Amino acid sequence: MSEQEPERRELAEPDTPERAEHPTGGDYAPSVAARLALFQRAGGILTPLLTAVVAFFVGGLVVLVTTGKNPLRTYEAIFNGSGLNWLFPWVRGEERFLAGLNLQQTLLLTTALILTGLAVAFAFRCGLFNIGGQGQYLAGAIVAVWVGGALSGLPRVAHVVLAIVIGALAGAVLAGIAGLLKATVGAHEVITTIMLNWIVVWIGTYAFGLGGPLQNETLAVPISEDVAETAKLPVFWGDPLLQGLHVGLFVALAALVAFWIVLNRTTLGYEVRAVGFNPEAARYGGINVPRNYFLAMAISGLFAGLAGALDILGWQFRLSVSDVQVSALGFIGIAVALLGRNTAIGVGLSALLFGALLNGTSTRNLDPEVFPPELASNLTLIIQGLVVLFVGADVLVLYLWQLRRRLRGRSAVPPRAEAAT
């Protein structure tokens, strides 16, 4: 048998057109996890940055072409709209107050995106593509609105904690169904999670619709009752009546730490990563692979359900049919996880980026002179789409990355076989 190593080396090389003609390149069909591992190794922190920069650049071109306005001014408006200018000490007075309000909104979104991002990332580390973060998020939200509204009379701490826990578990159960189907009959999780998304959307539409079991009977609109005061999360920054920043942010940050610890410091995480990298080797090692598929999906859903519960108990307090149908935070979690390379730090940072982008482009913050409203949220979608595209087209980003190295006068990634022999 031959020198596997040099073949592998060619794969990492940028000569895409040549590789197409090179037969040995053809028998390498990397799994999702393997591709991500390759991607992760190839550029570290720089490739995600590069991905984001290229996405913003193309987004800027769109602004220029469609509106003829200076994209830099547009981005500046988005930046200020996100409230991140609050961090600059020279922003004072009225402007600072406004920036604070905006930043609270941005961080509210970031809280949810961290968790929906972790939901996708955790499944990815087990080699699974959980595309059902949206449904799991909604399941958490629906259950939280129900528990938060129904069980009034409980002491405050108990009520909040109970609503959060049951909301998170609802997400876990929903994703667990997909995991169970994968583990037992091999049903592909992409298909099952998408189907489960729709089941939740229509359950929510029924429950909060006119005459539905959870509809607010005092109003003639399709909306739930408000959660009880005892089930609301405390706000630590800003006005509770104006959607101030609630303590759920710390829960999300703790979840980032928990994600890292579970993956890297527990036998469960060891199993999950082994299955994600190479299920056959994991099986050979004595690991119960189906069990890990189930657990990874359930934990993944736990994160997304938590996001839904925190949103309800932190600032939304009620859920309407249109919320159920329009919400997309679970889907954005996919982009967050991809850009964050499924690591804890990466997910945290890219959640902040997407949170700022979503809030910065929401029309209420923008001066129509600088920023045509019809472009506003669409620009987020464009950038989001570009990020997913570039991450998917990892070969392209790798090519750019290697091109840069080549310009520095180096030809290839270090060979390993020779070095090792």
Added chain:
Amino acid sequence: MADAAPVLELRGITKRFPGIVANDAVDFDLRVAEVHALLGENGAGKSTLMNVLYGLYHPDEGEILVSGKRARIHSPREAIELGIGMVHQHFMLIPVMTVAENIVLATEPTRAGVLLNYAGAVERVREISDRFGLAVDPNARIENITVGQQQRVEILKALYRGADILILDEPTAVLTPQEAGELFEVIESLKSQGKSIIFISHKLNEVLEIADRISVLRRGKMVETCTREGATEDSLARAMVGREVLLRVDKTPARPAEPLLEVEDVRVLDDRGLEAVRGVSLAVRAGEILGIAGVDGNGQSELIDAITGLRRIDSGRVRVAGREFEHASARQMLDAGIGHIPEDRHRRGLVLDFTLAENIALHDYAEPASSRFGWLFPRRLIERARRLLREFDVRGGAPETRAGALSGGNQQKVVIAREVSRNPRVLLAAQPTRGLDVGAIEYVHRRLVEERDKGRAILLISLELDEILSLADRILVIYEGRIVGEYPPDASEEELGVAMTGGGRREEVAV
């Protein structure tokens, strides 16, 4: 033929990668109608050199002359235009298309400019295959023909594109001994028709059989070029490794004790639900190596999987040290004391993206030495890995190194370190030296004999008859899922070869 002009000449080829010189001023020439073997261990630079020749790498220094003219080869397309054809070890064929379609791919004969002239393609393929004695049915689908025939298709593809120089990269690695024999006839026939062949290998016996001249690469340098007459297996092995190599395994007669692994009338289904193992019975005793010889695909893989709990046993019994198991899980069999060196270390033996420390913990990450209450202690994994890497002489990596970054030989040492350090009662070694070079093979063989002498029961399954003959204390031959005979270690290769292909069947032996 010694004074014939070279059809190909490589002069002073140097190719550097960061931190390593893969080819260091290598000279190589190929004469018309000659088989020139290129020998070398894994990582010696054989593939790099051939990739330079085939236009996949650009050399940092040196020049290539084709038929005396300087050539600049920047892509495989240019190499093909110069009459250089390469048959890779991993075939690049489209399984659902026919032989003829695969061969004419990208240069299809057409009718009216756009329509495939299939009849014309078949005819031209037949013409070439007749001329070179490469019998293959042009209308057969690739997925329905044997690996040996697929290789012929690859050779035909190169010939169809007008190759005069053929590079065969480890061509026998995927073939049965019979198919290899047929390949050698094809090579002779190509030679007689004036084709020149570069034959890459690290199997010494076949190089001595087929090559006119032999060149040896070691660590990027060409250390020796000689004629077949001037070479012996020992001299070539020395040139490849750079020191004396023990080609024959040194071992004392076995002193077998009580049976540790007993397999009774086991039947196993393969992935398609067909019976792959049809009532195999065998027993491996402590302190002996039982070898199972057979052509690939006769139920060996399924038998191993059944014993290790990785595949459900349809009927029959497996006993380890007297304890009987029925539908045991992989975990149970590991705990029962079975060690398993798997036949494919990339697919199964290692998680290539894990570190060496994590790979070494693959079976016992959940045991108290590595973790408590589900809490993993990475320091402990690393410390244990460091100890084992030293003990098993794994080079090129620390405990924190990714397993995929190691050479094949060192990866196999990691697998062996893991399996042996668990102190198994029974050690299953499935093709333990597949893809390894001479030095590493010597190590693995010595280690297996050592483990035997420690009183382990070793079941060796190999497609290499040489390996079985030099290691096993008893030999069973498996054919179509049945054990068709038991042979002593001094059985002749012919005798075993006949049994492996279903001929000369003795009465079935219950062991």
